[in-house]
Amino acid sequence: MPDPSMPPRVLVVDDGSLIRLYYRQTLEAAGFQVLEAINGIEALEKVLSERFDLVIVDINMPKMDGMSFLRALRSQEGHAGALPALVISSESGEQDAAAARTAGANFYLVKPVTPESLALHVAVLTGVPA
Amino acid sequence: MHPEKPPAPEIRITDPEFRRFRDFFYRRTGIVFSDAQRTYVDRRLTDCIVAAGSKGFPDHFARLLVEPAEMERLISAFTVNETYFYREDYQLHCLTSSLLPQITAAKRPGQTIRLWSIPCSTGEEPYSIAIWLLENWPQVDSWDIEIIGSDIDSRVLQAAEAGIYSERSLMRLPRPLVARYFTVIGDGQYRIDAELRGSVRFSRVNLIDQGETSRWRNIDVVFCRNVLIYFDEVSRRNAANNLYDSMAPGAFICLGHTESMSRISPLFHVCRFDEAIVYQKPGEAGHA
Numbered sequence: 001m002p003d004p005s006m007p008p009r010v011l012v013v014d015d016g017s018l019i020r021l022y023y024r025q026t027l028e029a030a031g032f033q034v035l036e037a038i039n040g041i042e043a044l045e046k047v048l049s050e051r052f053d054l055v056i057v058d059i060n061m062p063k064m065d066g067m068s069f070l071r072a073l074r075s076q077e078g079h080a081g082a083l084p085a086l087v088i089s090s091e092s093g094e095q096d097a098a099a100a101r102t103a104g105a106n107f108y109l110v111k112p113v114t115p116e117s118l119a120l121h122v123a124v125l126t127g128v129p130a
Numbered sequence: 131m132h133p134e135k136p137p138a139p140e141i142r143i144t145d146p147e148f149r150r151f152r153d154f155f156y157r158r159t160g161i162v163f164s165d166a167q168r169t170y171v172d173r174r175l176t177d178c179i180v181a182a183g184s185k186g187f188p189d190h191f192a193r194l195l196v197e198p199a200e201m202e203r204l205i206s207a208f209t210v211n212e213t214y215f216y217r218e219d220y221q222l223h224c225l226t227s228s229l230l231p232q233i234t235a236a237k238r239p240g241q242t243i244r245l246w247s248i249p250c251s252t253g254e255e256p257y258s259i260a261i262w263l264l265e266n267w268p269q270v271d272s273w274d275i276e277i278i279g280s281d282i283d284s285r286v287l288q289a290a291e292a293g294i295y296s297e298r299s300l301m302r303l304p305r306p307l308v309a310r311y312f313t314v315i316g317d318g319q320y321r322i323d324a325e326l327r328g329s330v331r332f333s334r335v336n337l338i339d340q341g342e343t344s345r346w347r348n349i350d351v352v353f354c355r356n357v358l359i360y361f362d363e364v365s366r367r368n369a370a371n372n373l374y375d376s377m378a379p380g381a382f383i384c385l386g387h388t389e390s391m392s393r394i395s396p397l398f399h400v401c402r403f404d405e406a407i408v409y410q411k412p413g414e415a416g417h418a
Contacts, residue, residue: 016271017328018260018275092239111239114268
């Protein structure tokens with residue numbers, strides 16, 4: 001069970017260092033604990049070895065992209081397999097969002113995402129009371 | 131008992147030596163010294179000779195030809211410019227208000243935007259660009275932003291990569307941003323956030339060496355401030371040509387506020403934005 005006294009842990013997966021920094025700054029200011037990964041492979045290693053409350057994942061990344069990561073994540077048993085996943089992508093087509101949902105995303109946002117919107121969606125998906 | 135250290139022999143640079151050094155330095159760096167700078171050059175040069183333990187100009191000159199480390203020290207002595215974060219911030223305003231909207235209009239979200247700070251000295255400018263974008267550009271997460279910092283002096287690049295700055299370098303940066311992106315490490319020194327440090331790629335480039343600049347292509351915005359003024363006309367034009375080749379069609383170049391590309395090269399269009407005058411490589415943006 002998650003410890004309610006601890007801030008929710010969020011894993012940000014994006015190959016852009018400025019993007020990771022932007023999300024981290026925003027989420028840390030909103031009271032979340034943030035860890036980072038630069039591609040799907042690194043993210044998978046992290047979610048299998050540590051406990052998170054949410055993973056935020058980009059779609060277009062080198063090595064293992066967001067779709068492959070989501071499919072690999074959902075094939076896991078236990079906590080990792082059930083980890084909520086928020087996709088934030090530059091792809092704005094409806095079919096992109098549908099494909100991400102099919103691959104295992106719980107929610108899909110199109111970039112750019114404002115700090116307010118990011119903090120709000122992460123709070124909802126990690127079950128932080130308003 | 132230690133024998134008394136003999137006084138260091140006085141080192142003088144003769145007129146032919148000065149001319150020889152000036153030609154040599156110009157060929158290597160494109161930087162030209164006038165006769166009026168003789169005293170300045172002599173002082174810096176003798177400092178280098180003494181610091182290196184060379185016997186005099188002929189000895190040191192011979193070493194410069196075969197010892198890259200001495201050459202680096204010499205370039206450092208003659209090119210270090212003090213700079214600071216958010217210097218010439220009107221160009222940063224221009225970047226987000228005028229340049230990036232044009233550049234992104236011709237790209238698909240997620241594509242790469244390449245920004246080049248050359249010369250970048252100890253990193254204040256490229257890091258300022260990164261901080262400015264994070265703080266002022268709502269689309270910062272929509273693009274793959276590459277920031278490259280280049281300089282002829284590999285010693286300043288090492289300092290840039292270390293990312294440690296004095297209070298003085300941060301004097302123009304608003305305090306909340308200092309708190310957000312830096313850690314105090316004591317003694318008036320600050321270390322830049324590791325992630326921010328990782329967002330800038332540093333690479334040694336000699337602006338007048340086409341072999342070196344040609345490694346960089348499809349740059350969208352160049353910040354090339356206060357270096358062309360050190361060059362003579364030929365080097366200045368070579369540098370402008372090299373930058374032109376590295377830029378994407380429709381890309382922009384920002385110079386120092388006293389510099390004008392129109393007097394250097396006819397290759398670029400002048401763009402007068404509200405915030406700044408910048409120069410543009412002709413061609414349709416996004417068709418690199």
